[in-house]
Every structure is written in C-alpha cells, then in structure tokens.
Amino acid sequence: MKEFILYKLIPLLILAIFIFTMKSGDFLKQPLVDGDDVIGTLSLVEQSIHEGDWKSAKKQINRAKEGFLTVQMRVQFSVEKNELNQIGTSLNRAIGFIDVHDEGGAQAEIEEIKFAWEGLGK
Amino acid sequence: MNETSVVIVRSIIAFGTLLIFTRFLGKQTVSQITFFDYILGISIGSMAANLSADIATDAWPYWVGLFTWTVLVLCLQKVTMKWRQASIYFDGEPVIVIMDGEIMDEVMKKLRYRISDLQEQLREKGIFDLKEVDYAIVEKDGQISVLKKADYLPVTPRDLQLKSTYKGIGTELIYDGVLVRNNLQQLQKSEEWLMKELKNRGYTKISDIFLAIIDSNGMLFIDAYHDKMKKPVDITDFKGLK
Numbered sequence: 001m002k003e004f005i006l007y008k009l010i011p012l013l014i015l016a017i018f019i020f021t022m023k024s025g026d027f028l029k030q031p032l033v034d035g036d037d038v039i040g041t042l043s044l045v046e047q048s049i050h051e052g053d054w055k056s057a058k059k060q061i062n063r064a065k066e067g068f069l070t071v072q073m074r075v076q077f078s079v080e081k082n083e084l085n086q087i088g089t090s091l092n093r094a095i096g097f098i099d100v101h102d103e104g105g106a107q108a109e110i111e112e113i114k115f116a117w118e119g120l121g122k
Numbered sequence: 123m124n125e126t127s128v129v130i131v132r133s134i135i136a137f138g139t140l141l142i143f144t145r146f147l148g149k150q151t152v153s154q155i156t157f158f159d160y161i162l163g164i165s166i167g168s169m170a171a172n173l174s175a176d177i178a179t180d181a182w183p184y185w186v187g188l189f190t191w192t193v194l195v196l197c198l199q200k201v202t203m204k205w206r207q208a209s210i211y212f213d214g215e216p217v218i219v220i221m222d223g224e225i226m227d228e229v230m231k232k233l234r235y236r237i238s239d240l241q242e243q244l245r246e247k248g249i250f251d252l253k254e255v256d257y258a259i260v261e262k263d264g265q266i267s268v269l270k271k272a273d274y275l276p277v278t279p280r281d282l283q284l285k286s287t288y289k290g291i292g293t294e295l296i297y298d299g300v301l302v303r304n305n306l307q308q309l310q311k312s313e314e315w316l317m318k319e320l321k322n323r324g325y326t327k328i329s330d331i332f333l334a335i336i337d338s339n340g341m342l343f344i345d346a347y348h349d350k351m352k353k354p355v356d357i358t359d360f361k362g363l364k
Contacts, residue, residue, distance in 0.1 A: 011142045018135045022181045076124065077131045081177045121180075 025078035025121020029071050035063065036070040039117060042110050045094075049103055057098050057106070065091050079121045087116045128177050135181060136174040140166070143192040148199065156213050156263050166191050213262050220258035223271065235260060244268065290338030299329045299347070309336065320344070 031037035041064040048057035068091060072084055090113045097105035143166075155163070166188060173184035202209040217233060219226050219240060230237070240258070243266040249255060257269040279286045293305045295316060306313065316334075319342055325331060335343045 007145075011145070014138055015142060018139060018185070021131065021135060022185055025180070073124075076128050078180060078182070080180045081125075081128075 022078050023121075025075045027121075028074040028078070029117070029120050031067075032074075033070070036067040038064050038067045038071060039114065041067055042113060045098075046107070046110055049098070049106055054098060054101050058095070061091070061095050061098055065095070075121055083116060083120050087113055087120070090116065125177060129175055132177070132181050133174040135185070136170045139173075139185065139188060140170045143188065147192065147195055158213070162191065162195055166195075216259045216261050216267075218257065218259050219266075220252075220255050223253070223256055225252075233260060240266070288338060292335035292337045292343065294333070294335055295342075296328055296331045296334035296344075298333070299331060301328050311336075 029038075031040065041060055045057050045060040045064060048054070048060055068087060072088075076084065090109045094106050094109035094113070097103075097109060169184050169188045169191065172179075173181050173188065176184070198212060202212055217229055219230055219233070219235065225237070225240070230240070241252075244250075244252070244255065244258070247266065247268050249268060249270070254270050254274040255268055256271040259267045261267055293309060294302050295306055295311075296302065301313065301316070303313075306316065317328075320326070320328070320331065320334075323342075323344055325344070325346060330346050330348070331344060332347050333343075333345045337343070
C-alpha cells in the first residue's frame with residue numbers, strides 16, 4: 001500500500017496537478033469574481049458606442065481592461081505570452097479610438113479582442 | 123504577465139515531469155546507454171528546457187511532446203526486453219574486433235572503428251601492448267571488453283591455492299549521524315549493542331558518527347564527523363584555488 005502511494009499515486013497526482021495548471025486557461029478566463037467579465041463588459045462598450053455615449057464607453061472599456069488584468073494573473077501559467085500581449089495591445093488601442101470618438105476603429109479593436117479571447121488557453 | 127513567476131511555475135512543471143518520467147524509464151545508467159539513447163535523452167531534455175523557459179509558446183505542446191517521447195522510449199524498452207531479435211535490430215549487438223589475438227580489420231571497417239580508437243580504448247583498460255589481447259569485443263554502447271591471453275592474466279588466490287575469506291557487502295548502520303533502524307533489525311542487532319560498540323571505540327553519541335558500516339564478518343567500520351587528522355595533506359597546486 002505504502003509503495004502504491006509513494007510510486008504510483010503521488011506521481012500521478014503531481015502529473016494531474018501539472019496538467020490542470022497547463023490546461024486551466026480556458027476555464028480560468030471565464031468570469032469567476034466580480035468585475036472580471038471581460039467579454040460581457042466589451043458588449044456594454046459596443047452598446048455605448050452604438051448609442052454614441054462615449055463617456056460610458058470610456059468607463060466600460062477601462063472596466064474591461066481592469067477585468068483583463070485580473071484574468072491575466074489567473075491564466076498566465078497556461079497561455080502564450082503573445083496571446084496576452086495581443087489582447088492588451090488591442091484594449092489600449094480601443095481606448096485610444098474611444099478617446100477620439102472613432103467608432104470604426106474602436107469596433108475593429110473590440111472584434112480583435114473577442115477573436116483573441118476565443119483562442120485564449122485553447 | 124509576471125514572466126519570473128511564469129518561468130518558475132513552468133520550471134517546476136518541467137523538473138517534476140522529467141523526474142517522474144525518468145523514474146518510469148528505469149535505471150539504465152549512463153554507461154549502458156547507446157548512441158540512440160543518448161540522442162533520445164538530448165531530445166527529451168531539449169523539450170523540457172523549452173517547456174521551462176519558452177513562454178512565447180504555451181506549455182502544453184511541449185509537455186505532450188515530452189510525454190509522447192517518453193512513451194515511445196518506454197515502448198522501445200518493453201519491445202527490446204521481450205524480443206531478442208528486436209533488441210538486436212534496434213540496439214545492435216556486441217562485435218568481436220580481436221579474435222585469438224588477431225585484429226578483425228573487415229569487421230572494423232564495417233563498424234567504422236579505427237585502429238587508433240581500438241588502441242585508445244585498450245590503453246584506457248591498462249593494455250599498452252596488443253600482444254596481450256586474446257579477445258576484444260565492442261559492446262553495444264561503444265565500450266570495449268577485453269580478455270587477456272592467459273599468460274598476461276593476473277594471479278588469483280585460487281591460482282596460488284590460497285584460502286580466501288568471504289567478504290560480502292557491508293550494511294549501513296549509521297548514515298550521516300542517523301541510525302538506520304531497518305538495517306539494524308534485519309541484522310538482528312540492537313541499538314544497545316551498537317552503543318556499546320561505539321563506546322568501546324570512544325564515541326558517546328550516534329549523532330557524532332558520519333558513517334558506520336558492518337560487514338558480513340561482523341566487523342564495524344566507523345567514521346566520525348570530527349576527523350582525527352589535525353592537518354590533512356594538501357595536494358592543491360595553487361593556494362587559494364579550489
């Protein structure tokens with residue numbers, strides 16, 4: 001029994017923890033705490049942009065960025081650095097477009113974030 | 123993204139995985155590995171290194187690669203263990219390069235094994251004169267095994283008809299200041315007996331002993347932490363360098 005625990009169970013448990021750590025990105029990017037629903041907040045940004053409410057759009061995109069930073073801390077061990085950088089860059093670009101009230105640019109960046117988000121941790 | 127913590131976590135994963143996988147692969151020592159095993163080792167090590175530090179790619183593909191290579195090596199080991207033909211096919215077999223004192227030059231050509239390689243490996247075995255060699259065999263791992271001619275073999279107690287005593291292997295009773303109770307029990311000796319033996323040799327505590335070994339004749343070898351040698355011989359050529 002002791003041999004089974006030492007040489008089979010413990011190594012298999014350790015490997016299971018490793019696999020979970022490496023494959024947890026898809027699960028951990030989902031909203032788990034208050035204020036980390038990146039995709040949900042981006043929908044609100046899109047809605048505000050369509051309504052021409054740039055003040056609200058700015059507020060929501062900043063919330064999306066904060067949410068992304070929270071999610072980034074959770075998924076950083078299981079995703080590519082470039083994927084995170086791409087989302088971060090698009091978020092900052094979207095902020096810039098919103099600042100200058102450029103609907104087309106902001107919408108394009110938001111779509112890019114959604115696309116990158118879809119592939120994050122997969 | 124905190125790169126430092128990501129690399130630390132991924133290194134733990136790579137290190138742990140490698141440790142577990144190599145345990146699964148068994149106890150083949152470096153001296154036993156063939157050239158192919160050596161390449162396999164490098165490939166697996168390279169994947170583990172990428173898993174550890176290449177944060178531009180996610181860890182999973184490297185881990186899967188590591189796992190697949192390990193499974194393939196394991197399969198190869200099982201197959202070669204089970205079928206002798208497979209073992210010969212994958213690992214090759216030992217080849218005689220000196221037979222009855224004669225160098226098999228055709229065989230050496232096939233092996234792409236130079237006479238200078240043969241001489242070098244013989245010298246490593248302490249043989250400087252080819253006349254001494256009766257048989258030389260190149261093993262699967264490239265090492266050479268040599269049988270000297272009878273005239274050059276060392277004399278054994280049996281040749282001199284001397285009676286030799288059985289030595290066996292020693293058993294550790296104290297290792298790094300800690301009593302190995304399991305070994306003591308197997309030898310049916312008590313802790314009191316050991317303490318008495320230590321006291322007879324001038325030691326009072328088990329924690330003072332670095333190593334204590336008992337041989338098959340019941341003789342104890344004891345080495346304490348505090349060496350009696352006050353000034354050990356210094357063989358360094360340059361003072362201050364270690």
